[in-house]
Amino acid sequence: MEGDIGEQGSCTTCAYTEDFSNYWTAALYFRHENGSYKRVPIYPNAQLGYQAQNATDIRGGMTIYYTQKDFDGNGDQYITAFPPGFRMTVGSPTTNTRNGSVPGLRYTCLQTILTRGYETPDFPKEPCPAGIMAIHHFPACWDGKNVDSPDHQSHMYNTNVGGFREAKPCPASHPVRVPQVAYETMWNTTVFKDMWPKDGSQPFVWSFSDSKGYGTHGDYLFGWKGDALQRAMNDSCMFHDCGSPGMQGILKTQTVAEMNACAVKDFIGEETEGWLNELPGQSMSM
Structure with a gap:
């Protein structure tokens, strides 16, 4: 997709x-003995309950953060919003x-839906009571010139800690x-707790x-x-104070029903649900 995608879409699944x-991010699968x-389902971040009524009805589990400094404050550094056409990636499938893992790309074995803090660079080795949260922190230093680069990463510099x-x-x-920018994706691995391999091996892929x-x-x-x-970055608001249904803020919001009404058409037609003999795409010829 080329150009300013903000002017090409007809709806958004985002709250704003x-x-x-x-x-x-990639999809997570459970590998049976x-x-x-079978594809692992995702569920909404519990923190969204503070922002939206009927938050449990939200379809999806990815929460996106744009922080200026950290979770405690915005700091006093000017933050430049991305320009139209900007794109980047973090991490590598190879x-x-x-x-070789990148700082900021981590997993949390959720003891409850609100567990935060303990992160590992690899998949948890044991069943997690409330699922697995996958975390992706992107670099925050830009060359100020290129909206992209051949590897989608060289125009950025990662100083993430x-x-x-x-x-x-x-x-x-x-x-x-x-x-x-950071992603949190909540994977509901609990549906497979009774299928954990007898030899104790990690079954997710x-x-x-x-x-x-x-x-x-x-x-x-x-x-x-x-x-x-840019308006949001220039403002001193934090989290839901930037805007939420029923509350005035620097950003406009929509209801859960409006978010769920937006969907992307399936252009591939490949079966990805149910029990599969192989991972999607493995039998497709290039």
């Missing part, structure tokens, strides 16, 4: 009506070692501080065949309309 950005696979802590200062080569978790990665395509994101 001016956010038409594209957010992507008999060799078959990473297969712990040492992990968690939702403030990233380190930007280098001269990438001097422009942009929002610290990304759709691109990674069973260790080090290859986790995310894609970001900026699509906020007009100056909406």
